[in-house]
Amino acid sequence: MKVTAQWIAEQCGVSRGTVDRVVNGRPSVAPAVRERVQKMINEYGYKTPSQRQAARVGKGVFRIGVILPSWDAFFIRRMREGIRIATHNRGLNDIDVLVEELGNRSHRSYFEAIGRLEGRGIDGLILTAPDTVAMTEEIDRLVTAGVPVVTCDSDVRQSRRLYHIGQNMVKSGRVAAGLLAPYIEGGDVLVVTGNREFTAHGLRVRGFLDRLHEIFGVGARADVIESVEQYDLTYDGVLRQMRSNPRLRGIYMANESVRGCMDALERARMTRRVHVVCHDLTPHARQYLAEGRLDFIIDQDFSAQTTRAIEVLAHTLRTGEAPRREIEYIHTSIITRELL
Numbered sequence: 001m002k003v004t005a006q007w008i009a010e011q012c013g014v015s016r017g018t019v020d021r022v023v024n025g026r027p028s029v030a031p032a033v034r035e036r037v038q039k040m041i042n043e044y045g046y047k048t049p050s051q052r053q054a055a056r057v058g059k060g061v062f063r064i065g066v067i068l069p070s071w072d073a074f075f076i077r078r079m080r081e082g083i084r085i086a087t088h089n090r091g092l093n094d095i096d097v098l099v100e101e102l103g104n105r106s107h108r109s110y111f112e113a114i115g116r117l118e119g120r121g122i123d124g125l126i127l128t129a130p131d132t133v134a135m136t137e138e139i140d141r142l143v144t145a146g147v148p149v150v151t152c153d154s155d156v157r158q159s160r161r162l163y164h165i166g167q168n169m170v171k172s173g174r175v176a177a178g179l180l181a182p183y184i185e186g187g188d189v190l191v192v193t194g195n196r197e198f199t200a201h202g203l204r205v206r207g208f209l210d211r212l213h214e215i216f217g218v219g220a221r222a223d224v225i226e227s228v229e230q231y232d233l234t235y236d237g238v239l240r241q242m243r244s245n246p247r248l249r250g251i252y253m254a255n256e257s258v259r260g261c262m263d264a265l266e267r268a269r270m271t272r273r274v275h276v277v278c279h280d281l282t283p284h285a286r287q288y289l290a291e292g293r294l295d296f297i298i299d300q301d302f303s304a305q306t307t308r309a310i311e312v313l314a315h316t317l318r319t320g321e322a323p324r325r326e327i328e329y330i331h332t333s334i335i336t337r338e339l340l
Contacts, residue, residue, distance in 0.1 A: 003044045003143075003160070004322065012037050044160075045144045047320065061096045062317045064310060065117035067110065067127040068101040071229075072256055074282045075302055076101065079152075082306025086314075095314050098122060105195070107134050114138065118147070124313045126306070128153045130197035135159070148316055150309045153302070154200035155327075162316060165309050167300040168329040169200050173207025173254065175334065176277045179296045180250040181215050183275040187249025189222040190241050194229045194255035204254040204279070221247075227255055234260030235267075242268040253278035258285050262293055281335055289337050297335040305330050 005019045012019070014033060021029050022037040023046070029037075040046075066083060068076050083097050098120055100113035110129060117125065125147055129135045131154065139149045139159035148162040155164040180189065189212065196202045205224060212220045223241065227233040234257040241248055242264065251274060253261050258278045265274060278285055281299040288294040308330070312323055 003046050005046070008037065008040050008044070008046055012040055043144070045146050047146070061094055062124070062314060063096045063098055063120065063122045064313055064317075065098050065100065065114075065120075065122035065125045066306070066310075067113050067117070067125070067129075068099060069128045070102040070105050070109070072282065075256070075280070078302035079306045082303040083310065085303065086307040086310035092310065092314050094318070095310065097310065105130075107132070110135070111138060114142070122147060123317050125149045126152060126309045126313060128198075129156055130154070130195065131156050131158075131199040131202075132197055148313060150313050152305055152309050153300075154198040157199060163309070163312050163323050163326060163328070165305055165312070165328045165330065166200065167305075167332055169203035170207035170210075172279070172298050172300075172332050173204040173209075173252075174211035175332070176204075176252050176254075176279075176296075176298055177208045177211035177215065179277050179298075179334070180252060180275060181212070183295070184250040185216070186247075188245055188247040189220075189250045189252060190238065190245075190248055191222055191224040191252045192234055192237065192255055192257075192261060193224060193226050194257075196226060201254060208252055208254065227257055227260070229256050231257050231260040233257075235264045238264035239268055242270060242274070248274060250274065251276045256280065256282070258282065258288065258294070262288050265293070286340065289335065290340055292337065299333045299335050301330055 006016050009016045009019045014037060018029055018033065019037055022034050023041065068079055083099065086092055087095060087097055098117055100117055102109045102113060125142060127149065129151065135156050136159040139156055139161050142149055143160040150163045150165065151161050153166045155166065191205055191208060193205050194201045209222060212222060225237040227237060238251065238261050251261060253276060261276065275295045277296045277298065278294060279298050281297050285294060285297050289297055308328065316322060
């Protein structure tokens with residue numbers, strides 16, 4: 001949510017001009033109205049662009065914190081490359097990026113990392129986080145304290161985050177269903193997702209299932225298992241489905257543990273072909289695609305995503321101006337064996 005003078009005016013039932021007079025300490029505002037408007041300004045940490053710029057005088061360098069999630073090393077390398085591009089190739093000479101890499105996916109790990117970055121004096125924060133009440137409250141706390149937040153890859157939708165940049169997850173799930181459809185008519189599908197607390201995972205599954213039912217109607221049957229990105233849970237879940245469901249014809253890997261899926265398929269030793277679509281061109285996924293064991297990969301550029309997040313946040317910190325929109329989607333690619 002963008003906190004603007006117009007938004008404050010609407011919440012308080014006054015004009016935009018009244019808010020401007022209160023912010024700038026001008027007269028001609030009734031005491032009760034001034035108190036009401038000032039309370040809203042204080043609560044949401046609103047500042048005019050000139051006030052933000054004035055607060056920065058003498059600081060010279062803006063500090064942006066980036067929290068790298070506890071993901072596969074491939075994704076972390078891509079995100080670090082995005083940071084390098086932003087700080088070295090895009091002319092952001094007044095930006096200092098401070099990085100905290102999480103050891104696990106717990107809320108405590110997130111909050112401790114945020115606390116360390118606050119202790120280092122960050123002016124803004126970029127993070128990929130679960131869409132939970134606790135995370136929403138933490139982001140809102142930061143925004144109230146004057147630290148704008150940009151979410152990457154997975155959004156925290158009800159929070160007061162400044163901006164979200166990532167893949168159009170519903171669309172990517174729909175694309176996956178369209179790619180699998182020619183191979184699975186008359187059969188069943190298994191969807192393996194990660195952690196549905198992450199908006200990205202839930203939206204991918206929703207898009208996939210919606211499109212599947214559009215194509216096959218009531219005849220579409222899909223089971224969904226949640227693996228929390230763990231190899232063992234993916235392996236066990238896929239192997240169990242392969243052995244118990246003779247109608248299984250396709251697997252949609254909506255999480256990062258494609259290795260667990262492929263190892264389970266090899267262990268099952270099925271005589272029928274099970275077609276697989278996964279996300280992200282990781283080294284393992286690239287290998288399986290080259291070997292013909294994967295059918296398609298739906299890829300997003302985590303490097304470009306991170307670079308763009310830093311650019312957006314840097315612009316806001318420099319000017320005090322919020323972006324004109326709240327969500328930006330990066331390009332999604334369909335990778336086939338022929339494109340490797």
